[in-house]
Amino acid sequence: MRAKPIRPPRGFRFAGVACGLKKNGGPDLAVVVSDAPCAAAALFTRNAFPAAPVLYDRALLAENPGGIRAVAINAGIANACTGEAGLAAAAAMARGVEAALSLPPRTAAVMSTGVIGPQLDVARVAHGAAAAAAGLDPTGWEGAARAIMTTDTRPKTAFRQAGPARLFGMAKGAGMIHPDMATMLTLIVTDAEAEPRQLDRLVRAAVDASFNCISVDGDTSTNDTVMALANGRAGPVAEPELAAALLDLCTDLAQQIVRDGEGATKFITVEVRGARSDADARCAAKAVANSPLVKTAFYGGDANWGRILAAVGYSGAAVDPALASLRIAPGASAAGGLQLVGRGQPLPYDEAAATAIFADDDIAVLVELGLGEDAATVWTCDLSHDYVDINGHYRT
Amino acid sequence: MRAKPIRPPRGFRFAGVACGLKKNGGPDLAVVVSDAPCAAAALFTRNAFPAAPVLYDRALLAENPGGIRAVAINAGIANACTGEAGLAAAAAMARGVEAALSLPPRTAAVMSTGVIGPQLDVARVAHGAAAAAAGLDPTGWEGAARAIMTTDTRPKTAFRQAGPARLFGMAKGAGMIHPDMATMLTLIVTDAEAEPRQLDRLVRAAVDASFNCISVDGDTSTNDTVMALANGRAGPVAEPELAAALLDLCTDLAQQIVRDGEGATKFITVEVRGARSDADARCAAKAVANSPLVKTAFYGGDANWGRILAAVGYSGAAVDPALASLRIAPGASAAGGLQLVGRGQPLPYDEAAATAIFADDDIAVLVELGLGEDAATVWTCDLSHDYVDINGHYRT
Numbered sequence: 001m002r003a004k005p006i007r008p009p010r011g012f013r014f015a016g017v018a019c020g021l022k023k024n025g026g027p028d029l030a031v032v033v034s035d036a037p038c039a040a041a042a043l044f045t046r047n048a049f050p051a052a053p054v055l056y057d058r059a060l061l062a063e064n065p066g067g068i069r070a071v072a073i074n075a076g077i078a079n080a081c082t083g084e085a086g087l088a089a090a091a092a093m094a095r096g097v098e099a100a101l102s103l104p105p106r107t108a109a110v111m112s113t114g115v116i117g118p119q120l121d122v123a124r125v126a127h128g129a130a131a132a133a134a135g136l137d138p139t140g141w142e143g144a145a146r147a148i149m150t151t152d153t154r155p156k157t158a159f160r161q162a163g164p165a166r167l168f169g170m171a172k173g174a175g176m177i178h179p180d181m182a183t184m185l186t187l188i189v190t191d192a193e194a195e196p197r198q199l200d201r202l203v204r205a206a207v208d209a210s211f212n213c214i215s216v217d218g219d220t221s222t223n224d225t226v227m228a229l230a231n232g233r234a235g236p237v238a239e240p241e242l243a244a245a246l247l248d249l250c251t252d253l254a255q256q257i258v259r260d261g262e263g264a265t266k267f268i269t270v271e272v273r274g275a276r277s278d279a280d281a282r283c284a285a286k287a288v289a290n291s292p293l294v295k296t297a298f299y300g301g302d303a304n305w306g307r308i309l310a311a312v313g314y315s316g317a318a319v320d321p322a323l324a325s326l327r328i329a330p331g332a333s334a335a336g337g338l339q340l341v342g343r344g345q346p347l348p349y350d351e352a353a354a355t356a357i358f359a360d361d362d363i364a365v366l367v368e369l370g371l372g373e374d375a376a377t378v379w380t381c382d383l384s385h386d387y388v389d390i391n392g393h394y395r396t
Numbered sequence: 397m398r399a400k401p402i403r404p405p406r407g408f409r410f411a412g413v414a415c416g417l418k419k420n421g422g423p424d425l426a427v428v429v430s431d432a433p434c435a436a437a438a439l440f441t442r443n444a445f446p447a448a449p450v451l452y453d454r455a456l457l458a459e460n461p462g463g464i465r466a467v468a469i470n471a472g473i474a475n476a477c478t479g480e481a482g483l484a485a486a487a488a489m490a491r492g493v494e495a496a497l498s499l500p501p502r503t504a505a506v507m508s509t510g511v512i513g514p515q516l517d518v519a520r521v522a523h524g525a526a527a528a529a530a531g532l533d534p535t536g537w538e539g540a541a542r543a544i545m546t547t548d549t550r551p552k553t554a555f556r557q558a559g560p561a562r563l564f565g566m567a568k569g570a571g572m573i574h575p576d577m578a579t580m581l582t583l584i585v586t587d588a589e590a591e592p593r594q595l596d597r598l599v600r601a602a603v604d605a606s607f608n609c610i611s612v613d614g615d616t617s618t619n620d621t622v623m624a625l626a627n628g629r630a631g632p633v634a635e636p637e638l639a640a641a642l643l644d645l646c647t648d649l650a651q652q653i654v655r656d657g658e659g660a661t662k663f664i665t666v667e668v669r670g671a672r673s674d675a676d677a678r679c680a681a682k683a684v685a686n687s688p689l690v691k692t693a694f695y696g697g698d699a700n701w702g703r704i705l706a707a708v709g710y711s712g713a714a715v716d717p718a719l720a721s722l723r724i725a726p727g728a729s730a731a732g733g734l735q736l737v738g739r740g741q742p743l744p745y746d747e748a749a750a751t752a753i754f755a756d757d758d759i760a761v762l763v764e765l766g767l768g769e770d771a772a773t774v775w776t777c778d779l780s781h782d783y784v785d786i787n788g789h790y791r792t
Contacts, residue, residue: 046710047706047709047710048708048709048710048711048713048715048717049705049706049708049709049715049717049720050717078702080702080706081702081705081706081717081737081742082742083740083741083742084741085741115700115702116700116702116703116705116706117700117701117702117736117742119742221706221710222702222706222709292688292779292783296783296784299784304511304512304513305512305513306474306476306477306511306512306513306618307512309445309477309512310443310445310476310477310512310617310618312444312445313443313444313445313618314442314443314444314617315444317444319444319445321444321445321446321477324445340513341477344479345479345480345481346477346478346479346513346514346515383688383784384784385781385784385785387688387692387784388692388695388779388780388781388783388784389781
């Protein structure tokens with residue numbers, strides 16, 4: 001997916017610096033700035049406790065959707081569940097970035113990720129913003145992507161081309177066992193020309209078919225944000241071409257997040273076909289993808305396939321046990337793979353073959369419900385010892 | 397809770413034997429028989445793939461709710477997702493038990509727990525039933541409770557008295573991280589006199605306030621069953637007294653299941669108050685109790701309390717961030733405990749005190765939503781390395 005040449009969109013500069021929010025002293029503040037005002041669109045968490053930066057950005061983009069110039073993202077402190085002091089801190093962070101970059105007021109958006117609860121040290125962020133301003137560079141995207149990492153083991157970036165326009169995206173997020181609670185932040189910048197409303201429509205469609213396929217709808221963290229900025233430097237682009245590039249870029253980033261899931265050792269593709277509705281297909285696939293019993297079986301390489309059907313059975317999707325079938329295979333699709341259940345009846349199969357599939361790094365599951373025409377695919381990872389380690393001592 | 401004298405209900409005999417279903421050769425078949433026909437009531441899984449014994453019992457109790465004489469429960473094989481062969485096996489298991497005990501047809505119920513998918517070896521069960529018949533004893537309850545264990549580390553039993561009547565209950569179930577997929581079986585026998593309809597009503601009420609507080613409604617395994625038998629040998633009992641004893645017994649067994657949760661090192665009580673509705677209170681409490689991030693934080697003894705509010709925030713319950721409060725404490729209730737959040741504002745607190753609470757074996761969490769009068773309590777356990785070990789290699 002990364003074979004294409006790395007050509008950042010025109011008119012954007014990037015920096016990543018350490019400002020002292022992370023206990024380990026690593027880079028924890030990314031700044032991205034555009035030479036020209038950008039059309040901006042964003043999707044935010046639906047958690048009932050949205051973080052302060054989410055509240056700030058939501059108001060900012062409603063007020064100035066065509067004039068955003070910069071985004072600052074800090075890691076280490078989520079600035080969530082921080083009350084009124086947290087709201088003031090998010091606003092102060094934005095003002096500090098605007099000041100450091102000599103930008104007009106209300107042109108910088110902010111995002112935060114890290115521990116929920118503690119207050120953000122605004123002085124450190126302002127200090128860091130000044131340092132970042134001095135180091136901004138059109139090729140500084142990797143440093144920016146590194147500065148937003150928390151439990152991520154590697155930066156997540158992707159580039160695409162759409163006609164004359166270039167797109168760059170960076171993402172963070174590794175707590176994908178329950179994506180609902182581990183912050184997922186994504187920033188996409190492009191030099192394509194786009195109206196805010198058009199950009200909003202294109203981003204929503206791309207996110208729905210990419211990030212929402214690794215996350216349970218509505219079950220998002222306090223901070224989850226996907227934001228896109230378009231500065232128009234490359235001129236207009238045919239909409240289908242831009243839409244395809246956006247979807248491709250988002251899918252790339254979403255799969256990178258799953259592959260770097262906390263403690264993940266396997267990449268699992270869960271496909272449900274023959275559902276009575278699109279919602280049924282999604283909820284059945286997500287029930288399988290979110291089941292700790294299924295995930296630990298994948299981790300252990302134990303072909304305990306009954307857990308897959310049991311998860312479909314409690315998902316809430318319409319199911320007729322007499323019609324359901326199940327296949328597994330190594331790789332990205334189980335179509336034509338090893339069949340374990342056919343129209344409700346367990347089939348004789350080669351246990352060694354099943355075990356070999358479960359031992360693979362990439363595993364595909366296909367559940368055929370036989371009730372309709374709707375289908376869905378969800379990507380997930382396994383549940384390992386490292387996940388327990390990482391989350392048992394995240395703050396320490 | 398177990399200080400009362402152990403006096404099994406009159407007219408019941410128990411046995412537990414090994415019949416070769418468990419790979420380790422341990423006891424795997426329990427038989428409980430009543431000298432007189434029993435009123436029977438049961439609650440079954442709502443999973444869309446109900447196991448064969450669930451389908452068998454559902455039909456049996458509809459046909460003969462006042463004439464049940466015996467229950468046989470096997471461990472090792474769940475007889476779920478086994479198609480038509482599985483249905484035939486469940487019926488054959490019941491016939492084998494009736495034959496071994498010289499009972500009329502359609503008087504024995506069956507339950508199964510274990511691996512989903514494989515077929516039940518009916519010949520082994522019939523052989524085991526004959527052995528059990530020879531060993532039935534009024535004091536054999538502990539052997540029976542041991543024979544239904546899977547990943548349980550200890551048998552779960554409880555005794556209560558209701559006026560002249562005695563109650564005995566035994567349960568199995570240890571996969572309580574997601575109780576939805578790990579089979580929970582409970583058999584309650586009493587010598588109280590009860591009509592099937594009355595027993596059904598009383599059992600439903602008791603289960604709703606006990607087992608359903610450790611399990612997500614509707615998210616039950618393929619095999620979950622709670623069954624009660626009343627043989628009337630002690631004569632009539634005042635209904636409030638019987639109801640109270642049933643609830644107390646079920647709560648005892650439900651909490652035993654959580655304490656023996658797979659890999660559990662801590663017992664956690666999650667209480668939500670001030671919810672707009674009973675359903676809201678339950679779903680908020682369950683979101684906290686089921687969050688892997690909250691559970692791993694408890695395991696690690698890390699007072700990462702923001703995860704608790706984040707879980708409430710995505711639960712779907714009505715929430716006003718400006719009204720929510722949070723307390724934690726050691727033990728069974730956090731009322732009056734250490735307050736971390738007050739009406740949406742994080743409060744200064746002693747980090748050492750919070751860490752000490754999270755390090756306790758029994759931890760209570762209290763979320764006050766400030767929106768209404770409804771409350772709910774859910775019991776859960778932490779998520780540990782042992783959970784991953786147990787479930788990564790369950791079949792092996």
